[in-house]
Amino acid sequence: MEGLLEHPGYDGEKLRKVSEQLPCREVQAGMLLSLMGEPQQYCYPSLFIYGHRASGKSHVVNLLMKELELPHVTVSCVECVSAALLFEQVLLSFFGCDAASLLPRSPSLSDFVRIYKQRASEFPSKQTRYIVMEQAELLRDANVNLLPALLRLQELDNVSVILLSEIVWDKFRPNTGCFEPLLLHFPDYSKAELLQILSAGRNPSYSAEFYSSYINILLGVFYAVCRDLRELQHLAALNFSKFCEPVAVGKETETHKLWKNIEPHLKKAMQTVYLRELPYYSKFLLIAAYLASYNPARTDKRFFVKHHGKIKKTNFLKKNEKTSNHLLGPKPFPLDRLLAIFYSVVDSRVAPSASIFSQISSLVTLQLLTLVSHDDQLDSPKYKCAVSLDFISAISRTVNFDIVKYLYDFL
Structure with missing residues (x-):
């Protein structure tokens, strides 16, 4: 929906491009932009964005960072198996390999803070720097001082930490206490939103109406079990050829007869969904x-x-x-x-x-x-x-x- 993403300090054409790539997430993107403020302004020190898997958290944040050309580093807490890898990735992205090479073999939190503070004073940024932490719930298993320190990193520089998580903050908050981030919830996609998003990925060989009827059938079967957009996209791509078989051989075009052809395949696919989706x-x-x-x-x-x-x-x-x-x-x-x-x-x-x-x-x-x-x-x-x-x-x-x-x- 064009025009929904409007914010002073950002190029209107870039915001329009972002909006086109964020179907059904324009509201959340607009709220995030409001919290971030203008590029040269100080953002809130830390933001905690939470919601179920495949609810658009990483997609929205990373698209805003990339399209608006904001200085940022995206860190996967799955890949960064140690604090040393996290420190190295942040310093490398913001200040180059020279800064990362200053870290000792087994760096402590104080080593990272010292080097970051030194480099931030030597190379001040005209815009807010962003550290985006994906699968941030894994930080709960890290050193007890790491998360509280990240949430206070703005004391050193104009930097904001954005935590992306599938769990709520109440289950995330350290027992030792810490600076409280601002919370932003990404709700699950509704059935109508999933229909809109999935229908947009139609095969160009078939009409929009035909593909939409297929997605309607797919959601009728799987929506009660699965709200994961990535899973549904996989299922839509996997089963569409079976849905089209009667049409390809010139047999039937009536939807209820197409349904009869695909029903056994969807039932089989349902079993694999249960394996992944059941709590x-x-x-x-x-x-x-x-x-x-x-x-x-x-x-x-x-x-x-x-x-x-x-x-x-x-x-x-x-x-x-x-x-x-x-x-x-x-x-x-x-x-x-x-x-x-x-x-x-x-x-x-x-x-x-x-x-x-x-x-x-x-x-x-x-x-x-x-x-x-x-x-x-x-x-x-x-x-x-x-x-x-x-x-x-x-x-x-x-x-x-x-x-x-x-x-x-x-x-």
């Missing part, structure tokens, strides 16, 4: 649900109670139980049994909370669990697990859990 505890809840559905209840002591004694399979095998539970299909189980197994298999202590119960509801919404009790049985709802052995095995591998060791059929 950590949701994976363990699904594992617990599978175990509850396919293991007899009387075997729970054998699998999930420590110091249960030596129990052989023949001791609790009923005479009429000769058929595999996997052939009989999933059996319903009560909520309390699901939670008991969950707290046994999860590899860390988890307090019962509204978050755990909401994740169970989400699994039902995603049709990974099925609610089988009647609506009036609010005190003891019953569920069934609705996923296959291959699927739960893949989920288990992502959390390093050997599910076969806990399945009665495989004893």
Whole structure:
């Protein structure tokens, strides 16, 4: 949307180019520009920009820095595995290799501050310098003095530190205290915004209307599970050829018939999305649900109670139980049994909370669990697990859990 990005001190044509490359993020870019002020002015010492993955944080910040030609350095906290690499990258970008070479072999924070202060006085900048820290949550594992020092770096120079993170500041703030940054939230893209962004990447061989109908179908399937723009872009590119197959051979052009052709491919792709997108505890809840559905209840002591004694399979095998539970299909189980197994298999202590119960509801919404009790049985709802052995095995591998060791059929 042209005209939304307007700020004194910046070239209007450059702002227009930036706006064209930031669909559905013009508001956040405008707020960031307001916080940064004019190039020659002092910006706020530190900004903390947070939001879920692929919500446009890095794209907006780096595009503004590049297109507006602002002096900056972008540091990946994943790549900078030590403070020494961070110090070297900052000095190299702002003052050249001569400044970086002044660092000793194992530089301390005071070494960096001394060299930065010296070089900043020798080579003052007419504009604010920016240090952009991507995946900044990793700074929590660094030296306790590093983050507080970065947030006060403006005491040495006209420099501002911008922290980009997927977690909120309350979980980020050091226990020792520090200078508080200004907070800027990047919300998830709405369904309409994702439709607009994804539709812009259409194949030029097809009409905008045709590609938009495909994106509508894609979002109808995946939006409840995945809001990650990069993931959705990958899925759109991956499955479009299958959507187009009937058109390519001159068969059908009606949308509902095109849907029938692509439906099995989207269902297959959905499984890989679950592997990447399900929250950590949701994976363990699904594992617990599978175990509850396919293991007899009387075997729970054998699998999930420590110091249960030596129990052989023949001791609790009923005479009429000769058929595999996997052939009989999933059996319903009560909520309390699901939670008991969950707290046994999860590899860390988890307090019962509204978050755990909401994740169970989400699994039902995603049709990974099925609610089988009647609506009036609010005190003891019953569920069934609705996923296959291959699927739960893949989920288990992502959390390093050997599910076969806990399945009665495989004893």
